[in-house]
Amino acid sequence: MKLKTSLFLLTAGLLSSAHAGEVMVASGKGVEPAVQPAGSEKSIYDKIWGLATLYKSDDNPVLQEFALQGRLQLQWADGSSDQGDYGTADRPDEVLWGDLEVRRWRLGFKSKWFRQFKLEGQIDVSPNWDPEFYGKIYDLNLTWTPSEAFNIGIGKYKANFFSVEQATSSKEILTFERALLSNTLFTGELTGARVNGKIDNLIYTAGVYAGDDQREFTEFDAGVVYQAGIGYDLTSVTGFDKTIVKFDYQYSDDAANAGGGANYEHAFSFNSTWEKGRFGLFTDVLGGTGRGSVSDVWGFHVIPSYFIADGLQLVARYQYASGDNDGLRLQSRYERLASDLTDGGRGDEYQAVYLGLNYYLYGHKLKLMAGTEYHNMSGGGDGGDFDGWTTLVGLRMFF
Structure with missing residues (x-):
């Protein structure tokens, strides 16, 4: 009954929002609320989200803005495979609200100081305040x-500009979960320093981080992770609204023992x-060279999308990954929860196809998502084969 209630509320929200009168337009980051004409009344969404800005004044030479920020992402998943069923109900109780999983819940602040400084932060909130x-x-x-060409920061970051999916915030990713290799090579939230900027059409990023993912900040006893990226904005020569190609490297x-990605030298x-226009495409070829017992991995994924109506986006993804000596492992969030899983979900070749719909009530700030994904893992050596489907529905919001 709880599951039926949850699905009913999501569906009802989707249908009723179609009559809310909020106009959506395609933009470089997916879909955003249409710009209000000068002097027109703000929408109910504008008024609600505007409450997060506690102070804003361009005339103040010290503090120009102080606002709250946060995100809440709820989802429900159901999966079946030749190695058993799995889903949201198999996730730990401390991340569940009834039949729904609290995928992410974060609260924090953001601020602008002295016209050239930004100070911001967020905490992960325990869904049931446990412990x-x-x-x-x-x-x-x-x-x-100081300028678009040069930005430098220090503190704790999600070390996220490696790969196109990790460089895209969870607030704006088009699928429920990132691809297997994107997660495999990701290192975590790390303490360090980074620089980035854009000079004409050239885009660059660089960062150095302590190699331990701690609850607060680094203890400086777990090596170093280095990242660098170089890209080019080809929009002016392709005829597209946006075209960027980029190469990222991590050492x-x-x-280093930050996360899975630090196992790869x-x-x-x-x-x-x-x-x-209404069309979008992400492509990514990525890989890593393992150390010790960790095998080399490589793969690719493509993510096309198309707005089939205002605010309604069709999204697909194909991903392929290969790892020597059973060097791959199924995604931990759902697939690895299969009731009769063999050899921990390891294998040497993985493929998955995702198809979903995103409905934007207020751009990425408030959207409903639904999708299904087919997964196949081929086992080599001692690995076990896996063949299954996962269906997900959810709500994502941020301010």
């Missing part, structure tokens, strides 16, 4: 932004972003 409200510091950093020294991503 307490505060889970961990997700990010907390200070950035100096982790022998002592070298990791790379060659990715691109294409947008024109």
Whole structure:
């Protein structure tokens, strides 16, 4: 009954929102609320989201803006495979609200100081306040932004500009979960420093991080993770609304133990972003060279999308991954929860196809999602084969 109620509320919200009168338009970041004409009355969404801005004044030379920020992402999943069923009900009780999983819940602030500095941060909130409200510091950093060409910051970050999916915030990703290799090579939330900027059409990023993913900040006893990226904006020569190609590189020294990605000495991503009108496409070729018992991995994924109506977006993804000596492992959130899983879900070749719909009530700030994905893992050596489907529905919002 709880499951039926949850699905009913999601469906009812989707249908009723179609009559809310909020106009949506395609933009470089998916879909955003249409710009209000000068002097027109703000929409109910504008008024609600505007409450998060507690102070704003361009005339104040010290503090220009202070606002609250946060995100809440709820979802429900049901999966079946030749190695058993799995789904939201198999997730730990501390992340569940009835039949729904609290995928992410974060609260924090953002602020602008002295016209050139940004100070912001968020914490992960424990969904049931178990054992307490505060889970961990997700990010907390200070950035100096003197120009578009040069920005430098220090603090705790999600080390996320490696690969096109990780570089896209969970607030704006088009699928429920990132691809298997994107998660495999990701290192975590780390303490360090980064620089980035855009000079004409050239885009660059670089960062150095302590190699331990802690609840608060680094203890400086777990090696170093280095990241660098170079890209080029080709929009002016392609005729698209947006065209960016980028190469990202990551190096982790022998002592780094941040997350799965730090097990790979070298990791790379060659990715691109294409947008024109209602159409969008992300591509990514990525891989990593393992150390010790960790095998080399490589793969690719493509994510096309198309707005089939205002605010209604069709999204697909195909992903392929290969790992020597059973060097791959099924995604931990759902697939690895299969009731009769063999050999921990390991294998040497993985493929998955995702198809979903996103409905934007207020751009990425408030959207409903539904999708299904087919997964196949081929086992080599001692690995086990896996063949299954996962269906998901959910709501995502941020301010």
